[in-house]
Amino acid sequence: MSLKVEALAKRFGDVPALEGVSLEVGRGEFVSLLGRSGSGKSTLLRLVAGFEAPDAGRILIEGRDMAGLPPQARPCAMMFQSYALFPHLSVHENVAYGLRRAGQYSAARVEEWLALVGLAGFGARRPAQLSGGQQQRVALARALARKPPLLLLDEPLAALDAGLRAATGAELRRLQRETGTSFVMVTHDQAEALALSDRIALLEGGRVVQIGPPDAVHARPATRFVAEFLGAANILEEAGASFALRPEQIQLGGDIPARVLTRQFRGEAWMLECEAADGRRLRVSVPAQGEVPAEGDAVALGWPASALVPLA
Amino acid sequence: MTRFVLVLALLFLWAPVVLLAGFAFSDARQPFLWGGFSLRWFHALAGNARLLEAAGLSLLIAAGAATLAVLAGGALGWVLARQGRFTGRPLFGALAAAPLVLPEVVSGLSLLLLFVVLEHLTGWPRGRGAGTVLLAHASLGAAYVAVLVQARLAALGRVLEEAAADLGAGPFTLFRTITLPLMLPSLAAGWGLAALLSLDDVVLASFTGGPGATTLPVLLFSQLRMGPTPEANALAALLLAVALPLGAVFWWWKGRSR
Numbered sequence: 001m002s003l004k005v006e007a008l009a010k011r012f013g014d015v016p017a018l019e020g021v022s023l024e025v026g027r028g029e030f031v032s033l034l035g036r037s038g039s040g041k042s043t044l045l046r047l048v049a050g051f052e053a054p055d056a057g058r059i060l061i062e063g064r065d066m067a068g069l070p071p072q073a074r075p076c077a078m079m080f081q082s083y084a085l086f087p088h089l090s091v092h093e094n095v096a097y098g099l100r101r102a103g104q105y106s107a108a109r110v111e112e113w114l115a116l117v118g119l120a121g122f123g124a125r126r127p128a129q130l131s132g133g134q135q136q137r138v139a140l141a142r143a144l145a146r147k148p149p150l151l152l153l154d155e156p157l158a159a160l161d162a163g164l165r166a167a168t169g170a171e172l173r174r175l176q177r178e179t180g181t182s183f184v185m186v187t188h189d190q191a192e193a194l195a196l197s198d199r200i201a202l203l204e205g206g207r208v209v210q211i212g213p214p215d216a217v218h219a220r221p222a223t224r225f226v227a228e229f230l231g232a233a234n235i236l237e238e239a240g241a242s243f244a245l246r247p248e249q250i251q252l253g254g255d256i257p258a259r260v261l262t263r264q265f266r267g268e269a270w271m272l273e274c275e276a277a278d279g280r281r282l283r284v285s286v287p288a289q290g291e292v293p294a295e296g297d298a299v300a301l302g303w304p305a306s307a308l309v310p311l312a
Numbered sequence: 313m314t315r316f317v318l319v320l321a322l323l324f325l326w327a328p329v330v331l332l333a334g335f336a337f338s339d340a341r342q343p344f345l346w347g348g349f350s351l352r353w354f355h356a357l358a359g360n361a362r363l364l365e366a367a368g369l370s371l372l373i374a375a376g377a378a379t380l381a382v383l384a385g386g387a388l389g390w391v392l393a394r395q396g397r398f399t400g401r402p403l404f405g406a407l408a409a410a411p412l413v414l415p416e417v418v419s420g421l422s423l424l425l426l427f428v429v430l431e432h433l434t435g436w437p438r439g440r441g442a443g444t445v446l447l448a449h450a451s452l453g454a455a456y457v458a459v460l461v462q463a464r465l466a467a468l469g470r471v472l473e474e475a476a477a478d479l480g481a482g483p484f485t486l487f488r489t490i491t492l493p494l495m496l497p498s499l500a501a502g503w504g505l506a507a508l509l510s511l512d513d514v515v516l517a518s519f520t521g522g523p524g525a526t527t528l529p530v531l532l533f534s535q536l537r538m539g540p541t542p543e544a545n546a547l548a549a550l551l552l553a554v555a556l557p558l559g560a561v562f563w564w565w566k567g568r569s570r
Contacts, residue, residue, distance in 0.1 A: 077479070101479060
């Protein structure tokens with residue numbers, strides 16, 4: 001086990017940030033902590049890194065209890081949202097910083113890391129002379145240079161342009177596989193978490209509400225919050241209970257009369273926003289091949305009973 | 313319109329300086345009458361030991377006070393920005409900033425009393441002179457340096473230091489390799505500011521100085537009563553000739569490092 005968190009609790013003054021969070025991350029696993037701002041996901045990361053001390057609970061990295069250890073004595077490394085590159089040092093010296101502290105510095109090793117993130121020959125520059133994407137890769141190389149068993153990533157893609165994000169995410173995943181490092185990534189972007197992680201932990205109000213592989217969490221959200229947060233799912237209230245219903249599970253040609261309000265082209269499918277006769281709003285995904293109703297058209301909707309996922 | 317205001321502002325700022333330097337080359341006895349071009353006041357200045365000695369002493373005190381101010385004020389600013397909450401911190405912060413808002417007359421008087429009482433109790437400082445002026449200037453300068461350093465560290469935030477700690481730097485290594493280099497620009501600016509404050513101070517130097525330690529501003533001020541001579545203008549022109557190129561180099565360097 002790379003990281004084990006047991007019943008972790010933390011309050012800031014009167015505000016509870018974490019309320020009994022437990023989590024396990026296996027060796028070489030990529031786990032995302034997904035939640036809105038204020039859900040406690042960043043606090044969890046800062047507790048593991050050692051920047052804050054927990055009020056209760058235990059943190060074990062590679063089986064060792066981290067209680068009372070300062071950040072510099074912990075085996076994990078952190079990649080900061082703002083990258084936190086040292087502005088007065090060159091790119092080379094930024095990557096070398098951790099190696100020098102550990103007495104493992106060699107210029108060749110730094111150059112190797114720079115090459116691995118596609119920045120060979122950039123060593124002499126200052127961080128301010130790099131683009132956002134390049135800075136992100138320097139931060140990644142700096143954090144990984146000492147080969148920590150566990151890397152904590154705080155919104156690693158949030159500061160990038162939308163166009164760069166997908167490619168950089170894939171790069172992140174490749175480096176994670178190649179180095180065999182366990183990654184714990186904090187993000188508020190559900191698409192990012194679904195795309196990159198082995199498992200996703202959803203946080204709400206300082207608690208983990210669901211944890212599992214992306215496809216499982218996506219197909220069977222446990223709570224209304226998860227269903228809404230993962231996006232796109234319709235929430236139905238029937239007989240006093242709530243159900244999630246994914247747009248692609250709804251078929252045209254059923255027994256519920258509705259009208260198409262708007263439609264959006266999503267490449268592989270059209271997303272229709274429909275209003276049923278009883279006033280319910282439903283989002284329906286229709287494959288791009290074949291007939292697609294126009295805005296204002298009357299349609300009939302239906303779904304199999306098995307498509308309804310009960311929510312807590 | 314903008315241009316007009318700009319010209320007016322520049323005139324307002326620089327006309328006195330230009331006039332001051334210009335009259336250094338005037339042959340007249342009064343420093344505000346044009347008597348034809350002459351270098352006689354530069355010759356007179358070269359022979360005026362009192363004025364030159366005062367200028368030398370002023371520069372020495374300025375350099376010493378600024379250095380002391382950077383050491384004390386830098387430590388003070390770092391503590392206020394980085395050591396979080398400790399008992400008495402609000403009081404400490406208020407006391408550190410006091411010299412900024414205290415009228416100089418009050419500072420001067422209180423420092424004089426402090427030195428007198430100290431001498432009475434411990435025998436040090438023996439009388440008042442260059443040393444006590446230096447200490448007085450350093451205490452004022454330290455307050456300014458502390459404010460600059462604190463503002464710089466607050467603006468930078470803690471994330472760079474957290475990153476360094478995360479990469480394995482202990483407290484001393486972290487301070488040496490990250491915090492101190494990041495403080496350096498504010499320390500340099502603070503040194504310059506403290507030196508300037510010391511160079512043109514009359515009040516503190518009058519209170520805490522002794523008969524043997526007359527700084528340049530104090531000497532010029534005392535000469536006012538007997539009527540100033542253009543020697544002072546000549547001295548000012550020389551100082552400008554040194555300060556202006558230094559300033560230009562500083563601005564050029566600042567523009568380049570962006």
